[in-house]
Structures are given as C-alpha cells and as structure tokens.
Amino acid sequence: MRYLPLSDADRQDMLSTIGASNVDALFSDVPAEFLNAKIDLPTRKTELEVERHMSKLAAKNTAAGSVPFFVGAGAYHHHVPSSVDHLIQRGEFLTAYTPYQPEIAQGTLQVIFEFQTQVAQLTGMDVANASMYDGSTGCAEAIMMARRVTRKKKAILAGNLHPHYREVCLTQTQYTDDELVSQAANPSDPEAELQAVIDAIDDTTSCVLVQNPDVFGNVRDLTAVAEKAHAHKALLVAVFTEVVSLGALKSPGEMGADIVVGEGQSIGNGLNFGGPYVGLFATNQKYVRQMPGRLCGQTVDADGKRGFVLTLSTREQHIRREKATSNICTNSGLCALAFSIHMSLLGEKGIRQLAMVNHKKTLDLKTALNSIEGVEVLNKAFFNEITLRITGDATDVVEKLAKKDIIAGVPGGRLFPNAGLDDHILLAATECVTDDDIAALTAGLKEVL
C-alpha cells in the first residue's frame, strides 16, 4: 500500500522487539467477538483508478466556471488568483498543526496576526479572531457572546437574515440560556424590515442580528439600528455573507456595530459545494475577552525578536472544560490563510476595484433583466445581489434554465419554504460574469417565461 512504509519484514522485527507474537495480540483488550469484524467495503485501488472514479463523479456536476452562473445567497463565485492556491499547498502550511509550539509555527502565527488585522480593517472594528467555522456558526457564537457581555438573553433576528443562518442560530441556542426572536422576511421593503427590528428593541434585548447586504441583496445603513440598540444597552451584531461588499460599503464599525460576523469565502476560497468556508468575527477592544475562538497576539522571543503566540486561551475548552465560552476547538486555518494571501494581493486598492467591478456587473444584470416582460427587480440599493419577482414558478424556471446550461439563481422557495416567495429568484453577479453570460440569461429567461 503506497502510503504505508512498513514492510512485512519490518513488522516481524518490530513485533519481536515488542514481544508480541502477532499484531492481534496488541488488540487483546478488544473482546474477541468484536475484533476483525467483516466489513462489506471495497479493497484498495490504484491512484489511477481512484482518479477515474472521482473524476467521473465530478463530471456529473455543472461547475460554475463552465456556464453562465448567477447563484449567490451566501456563497459566491469569484476568481481566486492561482498564486493563492499554490501557496496554501506548501507543505509547511498545509501539514502544520495548530500553532501551539510557537518556536516552530511562526509562519502560521504571523499569518493569523496579519489576518486578524485585515479582518479588523475590513469590518472597521478593533480586533478580530483567528476565524470561525463559517458565517452561520459565527452568528450563533455572536448571540452567546452578546449574552455574556450584556447579561441579557433576548436576541432579535432580522427578517432578511439568511434563513440558514437563522436556523443555525435557533438550533445551536436551543439548550442555552438564549431566547431568540425571529422576524419575518420582507424582500420588497428592506427599510420596513429594518424598522421592525428597531421597533422590537427594548431593555431586555441582548442583541439584534441584521444582515447587510441582506439575503435579497438590499443595502442599508444600520446606524439607526445601532443607536436604538445602544440606547437600550443592547449590541448590534452586523452580519454579512459577501465580504467583498466591505470594499464598497461603509463599514459595520462606522455604522456602530458591536460585533461583526460574516462569511469570508469570497476572498481566497472556492465554492466547494458549501464548505469549507471561513467565518470572520470582529468586535471592539472592550469585548475582546468575551470573544469566542482563537486569538493570536504579538510578543517577543527569548532573544527579543518579535514573534507571535496564541493568547487569551483561558477562555477555551481545553482549559475551562464545561465552563468554556464555546465548545469550538478548531478554526478554519487554511481557509483563513487563503483569505489572507488573497487580501495581501488585493490590498485596499484591489478590494475597492473588485467591489466596484462586482457592483457594475450587477447593475448591468439588473438593467438587462428589468427589460424583460414579466420580470421585476425588487432592489433599489444593492451591491452584487438582486432579487427578481417573476410571473411563474421560480423553481420551474430555474430548472428549465439549468437544462439550457444556464444556472440562474436560487428560487425563493428553496430558502423560504411556504413563505409566499415561490415567484422570487435571488441572483448574484461577480467579476466572473461576462456580458455574454448576461445576454444568455436574458435570452433564456425570455424563452422559458
């Protein structure tokens, strides 16, 4: 077996050093009736056979780069420079452990420090952690953090929060002390959705979670929400699913957010059918000791050389056990590395350009779609996502377009079942969308509507 370096002769030698007659003697603690169970699974394959099998599976999927593609709603088809993927595959990054031995992990640690800085800058906050599993689980962590900070329990989830994020929050907090209030989605009047949040805030509120741009693509200023929240000693948790939007929009920090949490997949990471992604989590200095997840801090080594270590780990489960702030043990290290490398390539100039190219493509998309009979684009202000209302069933339309090799977007009913949004389609347009793609979608829609 190509991955196993012991020869049979080695095995015999080693058994005799150990003083065991055969390898099953080493398993003598296992009751005999359970040892060497028959398992009905195939035996080993050559590398070539494995490649063939997996390639066949891969070929049954329609890759985003191969067709006109407009799906967003929490994951985005962006172009990642090839240098990013090259660098994250360097064995010293790829096969390193969590940097608990800082003398031989300064590579990973300095990257985390730079990553934390980049996330703090993008979000307009003081500090960020070393990453979370993804945006959705980060939201649940934010709710619990707000409870620890405010010592209040009621969290309000805005209606236009990504419904998967809402479900994750509800699930993860069902046995904690948190009390969640979910509001109704409102694709066509995002200002009303915001007002409903503002109206719901009272002295029992620990936090409000508001997504911007919201799941339908609407852009708002959250300053008024922050003001109302702060007036009631509640926290504004600003959520985003499209981190590229931070290159074009006023930062959550400037709007008064206390915690910012979101999905970082768009920078450095592929679609990957939903994972792995990288959750971004930032807050202000005063709350740092309540922040979940790993943190890297600057220090010096015994020779006085600047270096970095994981720090403030007394919050974590391997020290605190049942009193830990979270049961999370890992972060999304390699995805965070990819994010950080891509951000280093972009820099402020690049992320601003990237954001504006995205916005322009989406503007072009909106203009093209608005011209179609039976299609209405709902958004007034948006970044790189828009929502359509069409005459007809969205699922049906999207499937028909898929048959034409056009991947149009997400039917409203897939994200909001039984919510009366079956005639809505959520679309995104990134720098990967061409004029031809927009023309193909437009023509396709006209045919199937």
Next chain:
Amino acid sequence: MRYLPLSDADRQDMLSTIGASNVDALFSDVPAEFLNAKIDLPTRKTELEVERHMSKLAAKNTAAGSVPFFVGAGAYHHHVPSSVDHLIQRGEFLTAYTPYQPEIAQGTLQVIFEFQTQVAQLTGMDVANASMYDGSTGCAEAIMMARRVTRKKKAILAGNLHPHYREVCLTQTQYTDDELVSQAANPSDPEAELQAVIDAIDDTTSCVLVQNPDVFGNVRDLTAVAEKAHAHKALLVAVFTEVVSLGALKSPGEMGADIVVGEGQSIGNGLNFGGPYVGLFATNQKYVRQMPGRLCGQTVDADGKRGFVLTLSTREQHIRREKATSNICTNSGLCALAFSIHMSLLGEKGIRQLAMVNHKKTLDLKTALNSIEGVEVLNKAFFNEITLRITGDATDVVEKLAKKDIIAGVPGGRLFPNAGLDDHILLAATECVTDDDIAALTAGLKEVL
C-alpha cells in the same frame, strides 16, 4: 500590472537618484528612430481573462486521459502520481537556478546525484549525466562522443531507429566531422534489420545506433551487435524511447552497450505535445570525460559534511568556448527531478510491476486486434508497442477513429513518408489503457475497416 512592484512614485524617486529625467533617458544608446516602436499586439489582460482564453485553446484538443488512447512512438501516456507534480512545484526547486552556488543548492545537487544513480542502474551502466534536452538530441551527442572516443567518423543508424531521431542526428552532424549511414526500416523482420547493422560494421565505424524496443515495438537482444562492434573498436549506442521497458528487459549494459541514450518522459513527465522531455545519457566509467552534459559529483564541505557539486565542467562551453565538446548549455533539470521523484516512488519493485502491467495490456491489445479481419499484428516479441498492417489507408482509418473519439495510433506514413508503410499503424498500450478502451478500439476498427 500585477507582476510589477514599482509604483509611479517609486519610479520617480529612483529616476531622481539616478539623475535621469525620465526612463527613456536610460535608453539613450538606442538610436531614436528605433526606440518605442509601435507594435501591434494586445494590451494586458486580467488573470481571469487569460485563463478563459487559454482554457478555450486547451478545450480544442483531445486529451489522452479522456478517450481510448493508443499513441506511442516516442512519447507515452503514463500515469504520474500526484505527489510528483506537487513536489516539483515547490518554489525552492521550481525557481532555483543551475546549481553553480552549491552552498545554497544542495537540494538540486543531491537530486541530480540520485538521478544519475537511478539512470545508471536502469541502463546497467556505470555513470549517467544530469540529463539532456531529450532522447533525440541525446543521440546526436552520442554520435559525436563516439567520434571523440574512437577517433573514427562513421556512425551507422539502424533502420528501425525512430525517424525523428534519425533526422535530428543527420541535421545536427551535417557540419561536423561525422559521417552518418542510415539503413532502411524493416517493420516485419527486426532480426534482419539487426543483421544489416552487424553486416555494415567495419574498422572505419565509430558507432552503431540501435533502438530497442525499436520504433515498431520489436524487442531484441543487442549482444551480437555489441560483439561485432567491439571487434572493430566501434561503440554500441543503445537507444530507447520507452524507459519503462528497462523494468522488464535485459539492460543495455548487460547487452554490451557502450553508450545508452534515450527518452525519460515516461517516468514523471506528461505528454506535453512533445516537450519538455528529459534525455537520459549513460556510459561506462572509462568514457566519462568524453560524456556531454552536466555531471554532479560527491564531495565534502569545509566542515567535512557530505555534499555535492557540479564537476568535470572543463568539458563545457562556458570554459572551453569554441573547443567545447558540445554547445549544450542547459539540461532538463525540472523534468529530471520529476523523473527522479517518480523513480523513488516506484523503486525496483514498482518499475518492474509497472513494466509488466504495460506488457500485459499490450498483449491483451495484440490478442484483441489479431482477431480482426484485415488486421495483422507484425510483432513477435514486444514490450508495450506493436505495429499493425491493415487493409486500407492508415491515415484514413486513424482519422475516422478520431472522429469517434478513439485515438488509435500513428499511421506509418506520418513517420516514414514515401516508404511504403501507409498501411501500418504503430500503437502503444500502457497502464492507462482499460479493457473498455481495447474493446472500443476493436469495435471501432471493425466499423471503419
């Protein structure tokens, strides 16, 4: 521009340090009428645009892995383990220079030393060099080396030598002191082809070049050729195009070869539409100072630690200039690295297994094709290549099969124009060929014949 790190401000600063008013002042030696010529070529493209353009070109080609594929004749479709390609892309290997500074090039140097050992072992010779451009240019170098060793001029090229190799030898030696004699191809009687070589050897012969397996796939023992050559103080240059054959066949060294030269592409390297490949070149200890190409030797550093350096470079052009043994300046370093890594994975056990799998597939192919009416397999003894004679025009048949997405082999007329081989097809079967592939070819041939 993403690859250029100077900002405009940097450029201005630097010009003022230099004391030049603008960058064109630095080009003042260029006559003004020739400076800043208008050139009709496109301007810069984003990475995404370049990827799209190149992918479109790539998609117009039929890749070997995607269809039943039987082309050989000097380049072979083998499976290369993914670890090979990963390792050769490590920046320290990929972006290193020729190892003239051994203190910071021991990685490359030790690899060359291991590579030289592997090539010597495979060929059954004493020593090998650090690689040549490819097998064909290596043949020309071998002829000139034989002249230097024997101080005789006449080189005999066996008839079943790969015709591209023959042409390269003829071209490269047309202005040197060498005199080449080419014999006629003989696909159906390889023993007669060998006998013709033996018969032609006389006291004026410097060397004979014989390919084994020959271009038609025939396997022979070259011992008798070596004996005759040595009796006349001539050298046997044993040529191979399929290095994997050395895992199954008696080595050229054992057959009495004095120089062994061949193509190493099959191990570690892709088809690449013909290049880059890696020429292998080996000889016996007594001729080492007449060997072309780079050589790496063992030594110690100032602390007594074992290390490696390029050595015996007094033969080379940067020292000898017009008296150099060859005008070759580079080798095929990265391809040799890939070869060496793949060989380290294989080891003796693996190369023997690989060779036998290849032979078995070819045997299966032969059996299947022999059963077709109008097809005759010419080979009695072969490794992983065979030659068919069919009723009909081979080019026409191959094209018709290509339309069915079956890439059948090389028409004889493509390699031997006007030689009466237009009804021959040269095929190879490697470990990448499946039973389904053979069945598809068989069925396809039956249809088009």
Next chain:
Amino acid sequence: LAEPLIYEIGSTELTGVDFEDLEEFDAQLGGVERQSEIGCAGLAEPDVMRHYTRLSRRNYGIDMGVFPLGSCTMKHNPRLNEKIARLPGFSNVHPLQPMSTVQGAIELMEELSTWLTRMTNMPVVALSPKAGAHGELCGVMAMRKAHEAKGDARSVVLCPESAHGTNPATAAFCGYKVKAIPAKDNGRVDMQALIASLDETVAAVMLTNPNTCGLFENEVRQIADAIHDNGSYFYCDGANFNAIAGKVCPGDLGVDAMHFNLHKTFSTPHGGGGPGSGPVVFSDRLKDYVPVPYIVNDAEGKFALKEWLEIEGDTSFGRLTAFHGQMGMYTRALTYMLSHGIDGIKQASEDAVLNANYVQASLKEDMSLAFDSYCMHECLFDDGFLKDTGVTTLDFAKAMIDEGYHPMTMYFPLVVHGAMLVEPTESESKYNLDQFIRSMKGLAAEAKSGNKQRFLAAPYHAPYARLDETLAARKPILRYENNES
C-alpha cells in the same frame, strides 16, 4: 532573519490583482459608500510569493518529519486528495445550484456515508458538522431531542476525568450538568463507579474509545449495556477511531452516537488549525433525530438533499451550519478511503498500533510508562523519569525540537502527571522510528545525567527561541497598528 509584516512592505496603493478598467457609472449603493480608508496593505505578486514562502519556512509540518503529537493523528496527507478536491466539478459548484446539476456531489456524499456507516456498523450518519467538537454537539443534541421526544427530560451527562475538554464543554452547551467518572489504576474507566452513577437523571455517558490514555476500554460492551438499561445513551468520542478502523465496529460495541474527526482519521491536512469535519454516526435509537440536510432519493432515483424541517412532526433537532457541510473534506476522505480500501484501512490501523507499541517497548526503560500494557495507537509516558532532574515535560518537549521533531502532546491527559502522549501514526517507517527512538533515548539520558542546560532554554536550533506568552496575554497586541501615524 525576521520577516516583516505585510504592512511593513506593502502599501494601500499597490495591488497584485488586475481588473478590467471600469468606465464611470452611477452606483446604486444607496448612499452607503465606503468613504474612510480601509488600510489593508497590497503587494505585487512577486512579493506575495516571497512573503508567504518565507513565512512557511518558519513552520514545521508533517512533510518535514515525524510529528508524534498524541491524540492529534498527524499522518501523511496524500497529494492525490488535494488534486481531487480541486477538480472543478467539486471545488467550483455552489451549494444552492439546482440539485439536478450536482448529482455527482450528492452521490459522493452518499458513497462517503456508505463507508462511514459500514465501517461502524451503524445505520445513519449526519455529515454536516464542521469539526469534531461540532460533531459532539450534533450527537448530544440528538440525544437530548430523543429524551424530550420520550417526555423524559434528564439533566446529567457523565464524562471520564480523562475526557477531551470538548466533551464536558459540549454537554454544558446542551444544558447538561457534567459529572466526572474516575479512572482505574490501569487507565480505564472505573466501571463500578460509572454504574453507581447511573440513575434516572443521567441522559448520556460520553466515553472516548480507545481512550485518551491510548487504551482500549475492554469493558465497553458491559458499560454500554448498563447505559442502555438505564435508559441513557452512549456517546463515543471517535477521536481515536484511527486505531480500530477496519478492525472493530463501534456499533457492535453498543455505541449510540460517535463523531469522526474525518480530517485527521481520513487525512485532510491539518492546515495550521482547520478546517476539519465531524460527521456523526447514529444507532437506530437516535436515527430519527439527525439534523438537516440529509440525502434522500426522489421517485426517479435521483439524489436530493432534504434541507428543511417539516412543519409538523419532524423530529430532527435542526440545522448545524449553512449549506451541506465540509464538501472539501468529504472529497479528501473518500479519496483516501478508496485508495486504501477496507483492507488498507485495517492495515493502517494495525500499523498505527504496531508503531506505537514499538516506540513504547523501545523507550520504556528510558522513560517512564504511565500504564504497563500494550497500547493502541499512542503510548503514554509520565514525567517520573525526569524526577529530580530539574527538567520538566515542557523542557523535554522543547528539546525535541532541536532534534528535528515536533514535540509530543504534553500535559494531556490530565490524569497522568506531566503526561507525554506519543502517537507515531502508521505513516512512519521503521527507519524513522528508530531515529526517533535514538533521539529520545539520548535526551532522556542527558536529562538524567544532569545536563539541564540542554533543556532549559531549548529550542536552540529553531527559527525562534521560546516565546514570551505571559507578555502576550498581559497586554494583548492583536493587530498591526501603524505607530508612525
């Protein structure tokens, strides 16, 4: 040489990415444009290559040498897995594109599920948890949901003292009180104490098997029966499944839920701290409570994912993450499984156990064994052999760095004084182990001979000397600030 921060070599004006030039246009950003500086430094591509290449060279990874980190299973990461995960048909598909266009992706999840359920002999698996600890949450939530469905709310979860910290943290997260079970002198759970603790308040028992001392709980079947007789559930932490995969099916042992550390057991690279993946297999008792999404077949035999709880009567406990979980890890794990085959997986488990016992047998005279019996995939030493040497477990571990190794796991499990947990994994050759053993023997001899200096400020030959962790925690500097401005 120190590597500068990107902020010290880049600038907000530089970029290493080109974009098409945009003509002026009227944005529709609702007046919420970003006016303030962002501050992120950009670098041209050549400088990015160098910055990260140089940083990487300050790391130690599996690709560089033996990585005997107990409980963490730092095994070889085949590059085939990386290649497959990057096929556009896997890496470039969106979780919400029409299911008709991702049949291969769902089929892959189905095939992975088959491997996981058959290897454990358990009927269902929930793939979506994002990591081992997330899997624990999944398992315990399903248990709580099942108790609630029976109208039988319970309040206590039992965990051994030697448990991973995530076990009690997870139980607490699900609203349970955690009660510790002591260990016996032989490193196994005290079954009598466990049985004595079982009463009607106990919702579940969380065990790790092989346990965190690297030992197989030989009474596991009796423990399982006692748990079930009490109406409780048996959660097994699968962190050490790599010792028994292909050899023993946890379902046969009476386990009700077990998470995999899919990444470490089936060889996704650790990546300096994730991403991981923590699928959970469930017994028949719990199979109705698994989270969404899960795979269903439609009438035509096409694959689909059930993404939502039904309005009425759905017993699923909910959703643990957006979308469908860690596809990138599913791809790698399945590639690894197919490569090994079940015969290779069994062989790998045997080799892992053989390697650990070889190290244990070779070092037991030089270091002090915590428990004197065959171990499973890792062997555990305590700091007895360092008594009166002035060298601590930490010092000893740091000296290993100078020998060219990553340190073993230190001070875990907590039940052993100055614990050193060594897991060589099946990826090490005898040559490598012999070198490692020689180094350890040498270090142990040096420590005993009174050569403290070799240890106290170790490592001496690493890129950095020991880092001041106290300074970092006392006045945390968690981001770069331009002190000049």
Next chain:
Amino acid sequence: LAEPLIYEIGSTELTGVDFEDLEEFDAQLGGVERQSEIGCAGLAEPDVMRHYTRLSRRNYGIDMGVFPLGSCTMKHNPRLNEKIARLPGFSNVHPLQPMSTVQGAIELMEELSTWLTRMTNMPVVALSPKAGAHGELCGVMAMRKAHEAKGDARSVVLCPESAHGTNPATAAFCGYKVKAIPAKDNGRVDMQALIASLDETVAAVMLTNPNTCGLFENEVRQIADAIHDNGSYFYCDGANFNAIAGKVCPGDLGVDAMHFNLHKTFSTPHGGGGPGSGPVVFSDRLKDYVPVPYIVNDAEGKFALKEWLEIEGDTSFGRLTAFHGQMGMYTRALTYMLSHGIDGIKQASEDAVLNANYVQASLKEDMSLAFDSYCMHECLFDDGFLKDTGVTTLDFAKAMIDEGYHPMTMYFPLVVHGAMLVEPTESESKYNLDQFIRSMKGLAAEAKSGNKQRFLAAPYHAPYARLDETLAARKPILRYENNES
C-alpha cells in the same frame, strides 16, 4: 542535519506506487527478460514527500528573495503559467495524435509566433529549439544553409570577446572558424576592428545586444549594414532581449536571426537547470531555411504542422528535435505575454532597466563600476574596489549568501577583471532594492575596512559551508555505491 540518500532510507522491496494485481501470464518479451537486479531504491509516499521537501529547503530560489544573477534574468515566475501549462488539453496531448485533435495546441503555437514575430518585427520564427544554445545552432545552421544555397561557402564567424561561450561553441559546431572582435574602452564592440575583419570569408557576425556588459550597442545599425554589405549575416544573441522587449524591434536594427531565451525572458521557472526553450526569429533573407516542423494552414483553414522535408528542392536545414519543441514553455510564455500585454512588456523592460540603473547609481561610490554610463537591465562592477583587501570577487559573492541573497554573476563577462554582473530584473520592489543596496554597501565597507574574516570562509549561515570542488573533480564519485555489499 544532513539528508540521507534515497538509497540509505529506501529499499528495492518498498514501493510508493500501487498497481493492479496481475495474474500469471506468458510474456512475449522474446526471451530478453531482465534477470539482474536493477538496484533502484523505493520509498513509500510519506517518505518521498519528506525527502524532497527537506532537500528543497536546502535550495535558494526566486521565491525566497532577490536573485541578482546577471545575464540570467531570474524574474518572478507567475503560478498562473504553471496552472495553464497543466490543463489536460495542453499537458496530456501527444505530439503524434491526429492533427485534427490538437487544433488548439497548434493555434497556441501560431499565436505565440505572432507575438514573437511582431515584437521583433521579423517575418518568421522557428519554435522548435530546446534552449538558447540550441537556438543559436538553429540560427547559424540556417545561415550556413543560405550561404550554401548561394554557392558561396564561407568559413569564418566573428564573435566579440565578451560573447557568451555558447556563441563560439555553436559556430565551431557548424564548422566555422571563430575570430574574436575586441571591445572598446566603453564596453561596446570596436566597430572599426569589426569592419576591418569583414571579408569574403566571413559568413556571419554574432553579437549580443544589449551586450554582455549590460550595454546597448549604439552603432548596431551601422554594424548591420556593414555586415550585409559584406554578404554576411547578422546573428543576434537574444539573451538580453528582456531589456528592450516592447521598446525596440531587433528586425529594425538589421538582425537576420535572433534566438529568444523564451524561458527566462518570458518567465518559465528555471527549475534548477532547465528545461528551456529557444525559438529563433529570422529575417526575409533566411526565412526559406527554417527547420521543420513549422505551422501551415490546410485548404479549409485548419492548422497543420509540416513535419518533413520535401524530397526535392526543400531548403530547410532539417530537424532539431523529435516532435515539435517545448510546448510546455510555449504555454507559459504565451500566458505571460497575454497577462502583461504589449504595454506591460514594455513597462517590464523599462522597470528592469530602471532597477539596474538604480542599483548602479546607488552603489557606484561603494563598488567600482566597469563602465560609467547608463546601463540596460544589468550593471557591471569590477573588483577594483576590492584591491588590496585580500577579498576576491568569489569571496564577496559568497558573503552575499550570508546576507540572504543569491550571489550575482561572477567573472563574466571575461573582458572585465573580477566581474560582478548584477541584474535585479523588473520583479524587485524599491523596498527590496534598498535592502539589497544596504547589504552591498555594508559588505563593501567591511571589505575595505579589513574585515577579511567575514569573507574568506563565507558563507557562514548557509545550509552548507564551501564545498570542495577540487576533491570532486580529482576522484569523481558520480553515483551512489553501496559500500557495505
């Protein structure tokens, strides 16, 4: 730590590649089976990963830092090029599969040809030469063929003293006598001497422009005219084309043939010594003599490759290599060209020249300039500033290693005493250059201050100390031998 050889850690019994199991069968190898041991050591995949990872870390590459190797153009190698070259449609197509199935590959060659011919303003290009020196052969053979076609056999080629060693070697290879042309004090070719040497025996003149001193031959057009008036051909060594690409077209200067070092100018990684690629552009005078294969269009506009000389009347001088040349390099070069665009290529040339002049201007007080004028893409120092210090050019270069740099080119060109040829390339930022300049100033000051020790046994901080090259050459050990057996 020394890295063992594969033979010291592997064995002939081990393998890191799996194959399907073969049933017994009767081989048809004609009784020529290999009986003897081969001897190649195999390793399992984990050990292969480590062996080569650790070896790589003993190398210095562009990815690690400044690589100011004059005449070698060690510029940034974008990973996009590597990705594109690995698309199966390029990497996995066979040179002899039907041309109808490789239209994209030939189209790529055609597109590359367009770039090369337009950048030089020359009508045709031969793509197939495998490296720069091979390209020289191609160019000189075409010249000789052209002379022969005119029935005008000539016997002499003129080369400047400062030429790359390959120039005279190539001329000799084509049966010519080589005559050297002296240089003037300002580093340019002595045009009077050149003209004086032109007679009816001179077949060609081989110049490098910009020349090997990093200077542009300002009288190049007059030289070309004199050459042509003599019925000779003008060969230009294009090794330094990277200084003028996008700025100057060699065809405008009267060049008849010029090879590209396609790899270095257009950024194929050097790979520790190749593979390279050396296409040659030709003027109208020589275009009928190019080697096969070359691209033709068939009646339907499809691409084809002409692979054979016609039997009668073909003036091509033959074939330089099997198949069609270095496709892998064509792919990378075209990717690089498209990325830059002609505007970017011009900017890159300007930046390369700017960077070299910046280094020259910054160091001219500290080191001794060979020629005091603006340079092109590289600047040349002699060892005047080391006079009486006891430090040689070699020592100085080895000390640069301790500063974290690859040494510059030493002792070339031969026309300058103790030459140090520095080529920063356009890939270096001002930050990097300023660091480099600071290091060089420091070293120069140290040398002048009498601190010989810093130099004589340098490098001190490299993986290895100076290697004993004499020992290696005196008793060559060119392969591993198992001394135990």
